[in-house]
Amino acid sequence: MTKRIAIVFFVLVVFSAGGCKTLGKKGEYPQGYNPAERVEYQLEAGNYGKAESIWVKTQSFMKANPEDAAQVHSALVRAATVHYNATLADISKTLSDIQWPVEQPRWPLTARRMHKVAAFMDSASDSTVLPETGLESPFMALQNDYSALEGRMKTDASTFFRKYNLLTEKDFFSIYPVKLDEKSFIASQSQFLMELLGKSEGSGVAHVNKLYSRYLTPELRDKMGRRYYRNALRRISPNKTPSLKAILEAAEKTDKAGYELSEIPDINIAFIRVTSKTLMKEHQIAFGLDIDLDLPFKAELIKGEAAFNDKVAPDADIVVLINEEMSRIDRRTSSYDKRISTVLSGYERIDNPEYDDLEMRYQELREDIRDMRDEMQFNSFMGLGGAIANLVVSSKLEGVENEYGKVRARLRNTPKVIKDPIYSKYSYSLVTIDDTKLATVNYYIVDRRKRTFYTDRFDIKQSQTFLVPYGVMAQDPDRGQLLSGKTTEKDVEDYEREAVKVKLSSILESYTNSHQRPRKYRSTAEIRKTILNDRNKAVADYKKTQFKSDTSNDVRFDSVVVIVCPGNSMGTGFYVTPDTVLTNFHVVEDGKFVELLLHNGMESFGKVEVYDVERDLALLKVQSRGKPVTFYDRQSIPAGTTLEAIGHPSGLKYTITRGVFSALRTVKGVGVVGKKRKVRYIQTDASVNPGNSGGPLYMKDRVVGVNTWGRTDMQSTNFAIHYSEVMDFLDQYNVDYRREATK
Incomplete structure (x- = not known):
């Protein structure tokens, strides 16, 4: 059996050494x-092409084997x-069969033949052979024949391009028989394109822009x-000075056609704010x-009332006057969330566990x-055995003594x-504020070229919500986290x-969509009069609120407000001017903004x-005025x-209490930093509570006074x-308050 295996192995070795060649994986050559x-x-x-490719890629072998290379080269x-x-x-x-020029339907066949020759x-x-x-x-x-024919085709491209239906057909460059330099070719056709698109309308212009705008500088x-815009404007307003609506319509058509104007030509605009100085x-x-x-x-912004005449912004064709009739802030608290956190309030001395260990x-x-x-x-008395034992003990002792020194x-x-730090709990507030900007704006569009003006108004409403934390203490270890992401x-x-x-x-969209026609004016005095009438109406509306009262009950209540502080505590205030409320500083010291509830049930800030x-x-x-x-x-x-106090003790809104005037007292103030200064007070037994x-x-x-404190x-x-203290304070800040007429 062993002998038989050896013989088979010998035969296999001989067969392999004989250089038997088998086909490769792809069957290209053995x-x-x-x-x-x-x-x-x-x-x-x-396969001549593959043969030459192998020849080119294996030149290092060929140089090393010149005899084989010479034989192969001759065959190649x-x-x-022959090839x-x-x-x-x-x-x-194929080249001689190409006819030129030919009409557009034969371009695909011509393109295939040109591609085959190329x-x-x-x-x-x-080829190296x-x-x-x-x-x-x-x-x-x-x-040479191919280059000559290609040159003729490129020369004729301009003629064919001008005959080609650019407004509806596919990209000219994609079907023309030879490759053209698109950007330089389009640049050479710019005048033709401007004339074509200038007199064209509809989807065709957008079609051309979609296909060819990428080739334009x-x-x-x-x-x-600009050329398209001017042609569109001439079609809208032939033989007359175009109105602003016509200009906007032409600009819109130009935009829809696919053009993005860097500047609308031939017109300048000026903006002027003419809001009432009284307001x-x-x-x-x-x-x-x-x-x-x-x-x-092309626009400019001009400030000042001097813009009411023609001498201001003389280069402006259109003047837009902006007159804010009203703008106010509507600030509301939509949610109030009480939160608990901790603050470092002190330290406690305790035994150090590390020291004990x-x-x-x-x-x-x-x-x-x-x-x-x-x-x-002991081992020192035990002879040789003790001496050997001491060697071991001594080694251990050295390690223990080292640790002992470190400890x-x-x-x-x-x-x-x-x-040990001591942390105490405290409360802070997370308030959601919905802040809305409201405005009513009158605007006037004056077209100096056509001597017309147009007036209208629009409203503004812009809202934003804020999440504001109040009362987060500086010593709170989590202060950064509590304030993160908040406003x-x-x-x-x-x-x-x-x-x-x-x-x-x-x-301008409001202007163009309006059915109201602009009015002719002879002088800017007419425009000034219109603006002044609108301004005076706004001022009159404002003035009316100074004396308005909607209650038939005790009118004194209409002047009193509820003040809701950031910490949800409550205080009282009252109007000293139509839009100014007086209160104690300690009522509002924790926040710059406070919520107000008016006697008529309205909310304000x-x-x-x-x-x-x-x-x-x-x-x-x-x-809100009061x-x-x-x-x-x-x-x-x-x-x-008899004296009467109006307020909101312990949350009981609009409570009135009665007492009498006892005396005028001049004592040290109870303000936050007013402990040393003496202040004049009225003493009364009228009930005054938090x-x-x-x-x-x-x-x-x-x-006669501002209720402040009690014993x-x-x-x-x-x-x-x-x-007297209150009026001194109001005089100090030039508040135009009311006082009793002197008899």
Whole structure:
């Protein structure tokens, strides 16, 4: 059996050594062939192209084997001569069969034939064997004939392009028989294209732009857009000065045609703000307007009332006047969420567990060292065996003593007592504020070329929601996390001050969609009169609110408001001007903005404008107008005179309590920093409780004080800031309040 296996193995080895060649995986040539044999194999198979490719790629082998290379090269030249002779005759016939010029339906056949000739020439030009076949001369003749025909086709391209139906047909370059340089060709046809598109309308223009705009330079594209716009404008307004509506219509057509104008030509626009100075002075215009020039007009913004005449912005063809009739902020609290967090309030001294662990380990190591030394002393009396044992104990002792030294050093540097932080719970608020900007704007479009003007109005409503945390303490270890992703009162205030963007396209769209016709004017005085009438109406509407009262009950209540503070506490305030509320500073000290509830049930917001921490007074600018109070203005109040306090004690809104005037007291103030300054107070037994703070103390229909505080150690002993202190405060900030007429 062993002998039989050996014989079989010998036969296999001999068979392998015999160089038997098997077909490769792809069957292109047998495995084991060298490059020269591969070339011969492909030539025998009639694959001249593959044979030459192998020859080119294996030149290193051929140089190393010159005899094989010479034999293969001769065969390759013979095969190339046969191959190119036959192919050259066929390609020459293909080229001679091409007729030119031909009409568009025959372009595809012409393109296929030209492509066939070009492909052959590209292949032949790469051949390293062709020069040795003697066929270079007829090949060069073929090249010259092809180049001449291609040149004629490129020259004729301009003629065919102008005859081609560009408005409906597919891309000219995709079907023309020869390849053209699209960008340079289109540049040479720019004048023709402008004339064609200038007189064309409908989807055809957009079709041309879709196919060919990518070949245009930005300058040429803009030039063609301007040409199209002017032609469109002439069609809309022939033989007359075009109106603004006509200009906008032509610009829209140009845009739909696929052109993006960098600037609408031949027209300039100026924008002028003509809002009432009275309203702005009275802070009735809460925010400005920013015109977004989203249309490509050449425009400028001019400030000042001087724009009411023709001398201002003399280059402007169209003047747009902007008059804000009203702009206000509607600030509402949509949710109020009480949250709990912790704050570092102190430290507690406790035993340091690390010190205790070190001390325990220190004692253990001391005992181990003592035991090992006792053991070594005992072993010293045990002869040779004890000496050997001491070697082991000594090694262990060294390690224990090293650890003992380290533990002792750490123990010396570790405090026996440490401070453990104490955290206390506290509450903060997470308030959702819905802030809405509202405005009514009158606008006037003056067309100086046609001497017409148009007037209309539009409303603005822009809303944003803010999530504002109040009362997060600086010592809160989680303060950064609690404030992350939230907004602040400053963010709200910045939003409210920020001008609202108004798109020019929106204004002009309203204008073009209106059925109202522009009015002719002879002088700008007519326009000024219209604007002034609108402004005066807005001012009159504002003035009406100063004296309006909607209640038939005690009218004094109409002047009183509920102040809801950020911490959800409640205080009282009252109107001293139609849009200014007076209250105690300690009522609003925790927030710059507070929510107000009016006597008529409406909600509003107030912004802390100014304050006096010593007198404990503050003024709020409010968005909703109210009826201002009248202050008592005589030198004295008769003792025993009935006084009435209006406020919201313990959340009981609009409570009125009565008492009498006891005395005028000048004592140290109770303000936040006013403990040293003396303030004049009215002492009364009218009930004043938490919630009354900041409310009015009336003597009949005149305010004589601001309810502020009461003695907790005495009954019915309460104090209101004297009217003289209040009027001094109001005078300091130029508040135009009402006072009793002097008799």
